[in-house]
Amino acid sequence: MAELHDIDVLFKALADPTRRKLLDLLHAHDGRTLSDLCEHLDMTRQGVTQHLNLLEMANLVASVRRGREKLHFLNPVPLQEIYERWIAKFEKPRLKALGDLKRRLERTNG
């Protein structure tokens, strides 16, 4: 059940345009402070903090303290897990189908 909980939090974190924008902002430039991120969003500081907290809970954002600053980094590991769980396995049958088609066509030609 614990695994299920992790994935629920992850998809919930992704199911919001502001949080996806925050991930895009970090992807464009990693290691940003809260103030830096606020400049790109039309939202209160508290609002951005809440979104960042949810992203941290989902492990999509990792924060690192550097002196007085708290820097936010995009953590791609959970996205890799989504890829493996929800994308790779659905791709495999298609790749197999393509392989089968190639073999069949080549046999017909020969």
Add this chain to the structure above:
Amino acid sequence: MARSTFVYVAYIRTTPEKLWSALTDDVEFMKQYWFGVHCESEWKAGSSWKMVHPDGSITDAGEIVEADPTKRLVIRWRHEKKPDLKAEGDSPCTIEIERSGTAVKLSITHTIEREPSQLITAVSGGWPKIVSNLKSLLETGAAVLRDPYSTN
């Protein structure tokens, strides 16, 4: 000078001891989640470190800067194969392990004092797959990905 940093975090349901071993001296285990690659070192401060591929080639090497077993490991990392990546110089890689509830938090921070960095871009393609595989192997006994460094 600008700095490039990448941070990878995974919460793994294991013990700090098992995770430390998986990242250091358990060579056969490492090969299972690192696509056949293993790292050779004595895992003590000052000892040399190198990354060995299945064909015996060494792409990255350096030395252990800090080693606090089950807690923290700092590697002075340098690419050795591609000239333009090698020219970028040293890139410290810090691995931190801490208990977090019933799991263990693994944080890997790779830094280089330049931006952009081709080395950081190169490792950023690998780390998520390696960490994800390591988590899966420790938690379920099976690695998810088997294809070595597929580009897609």
